[in-house]
Amino acid sequence: MVLSQKLHEAFKGTVERITNPRTVSAFKEKGVLSVNEFVITGDNLVSKCPTWSWESGDPNKRKSYLPSDKQFLITRNVPCLRRVASIQEEYEAAGGEILLDDEDNDGWLATHGQPKDTKGDEEENVPSMETLEISKKNTIQSIPSYFGTKEEDDIPDMEEFEESDNLIETDPATLQATYIVAHEPDDDNILRTRTYDVSITYDKYYQTPRVWLTGYDESRMLLEPELVLEDVSQDHARKTVTIEDHPHLSGKHASVHPCKHAAVMKKLIEPLIAAGLEPQVDKYLFLFLKFVATVIPTIEYDYTMDFDLGSSST
């Protein structure tokens, strides 16, 4: 992690400890949420989109300003059928303009594109049965797609099962090879279906919701956070999406940094007010999630689209 980022985290942590959480509503003026408003809009999200639920998380990490059973929101096992890059490739192949915003010229695009993809394919192309025969002296250093290592030869497998009749492999009533599914693009049968746990926490410093991503590969093994960046729009990867400690869960997770959230939300709310609508704070998260979908376009979490953002009752 960059040092400046570390310093900022420390500063932010100190400010959070010594300031009180926001209690006065200012979401119309500033695009921010008070703690109460976060709970209100969270309740509404859970009731309209029941794949989301409130969680209490690690008791040691509990925030006293939030109800203990409503510390953060989570939706688990959200499919992500393909990588963001493949959408962009398709778009380019169709003659569209190149989406990448390269004006900053900071070089990160080049390292992130093609090389990593080929590596991923190389690894996924290995038919599952043949990997059993890969020698221990595998000189090709491949980055594992999940938190395991590829040289798994030292993992003891159960020899006792080799002659056993208790294996699901030999059971006539077991559907075999469920990892291969029919929804794959093109002619290969490589499974690219990743899944994500998407969570929303309340960021006391920025007074906005904050989105966190935990990725899993197709066999539901944890993805390295670095690989999660493949599912983030390239405009945002490594800029607005960073890898940090989750405030309520264990480990490092990718997160959409909330520093611009209030400004963006204000921009989204302003036209409603201009149109004479009264924006309702319980809809905040729906609007917010719609904006987050531009950052993680292929992660298909649920947020209801057909709703009135404001009420015209004023």
Added chain:
Amino acid sequence: MSGDEKGPVLQFATFQSSVDEGFWHGLSSLKLNKLKTDETPISIMGFYTPCSNPHVSSHLTLLAESLPTEPSDGLPTATTHGNRNKCSVPGTLYNTNTLEGYQSLDKKGLLQAEGKKIWEDIRSGKAEEDSSVLLRFLVVSFADLKKFHFYYSIAFPAVVLDPPATLVDLRPASEWFTLEEAESVSACCNEWRMSSLTADVPFFLVCISSNSNATIRPLKDFKACQHEDQKILFAFYDPYHGPNNPGWPLRNYLAFISARWNINKVQFLCYRENRGFADLGLSLVGEALIQPSQAWQDEEHVPKVIGWELNKERKVSRRVDLSTSMDPTRMVVSAA
């Protein structure tokens, strides 16, 4: 296989596990602070939901709260009770002190023993009261707390029907029900899933009266609704998403239905959702034939049990390396 008249053997899609990083963090601290070198098996909780998306199956998930809380003994706190996205399932964890211990565990015997618990709950009728016991699972693990490597295997014990059940019919529920029935079934399933009393009850009965009106009843009401003039479907939360097979929980469910109520022809509903609501296009209705096993007449008999989950390489053991997130020395390096 006698597949001529009775149709093909009914094949079940395997259950898949998903272990959250928090589970390993929790196990590490539990081992350091409480278990120490104690290898006594501990009761844990797994969580699952009906499949809620046409593209992915849901999993049996292990989270930090799957483990018993450290200060007190016994089962994990029941705070998650009634959470529709976390139906709790009882499991047993055997955590060994050494890799050798992990390797030498009698995994076949442990699976059979866990299956025996399911079988006893079927015979005694306990499964009628608490149907989640039909989903019992088993975890064996070794936590290498020096390297932050975790070795583990997970089994979903399933009682093997001998001979296997055969499939007469299987299709999307929306094609099986009339429009009126479908509407009523969706409505009462959504109601069942919305109520905190029933949201996490994974097995239930869908009764459809002659005027197309559907109601949901708990398993223990089976005898009562059997005499009424209505169709009864044996419903369960199906974690699997595919259109051609029911998911794993139906295996023990069929064994239960056959052994407990002596039914040979079972109409079942694989209940699935889309975006959190009943989806009868994704849900399946099927009809299976079960041949009662002669051996089951014997009180002492315990059927064969299978269920060790295989990974991508079709091995049983898995390893997770969490040194990047747990090793203090490595964390210092990455922060520099």
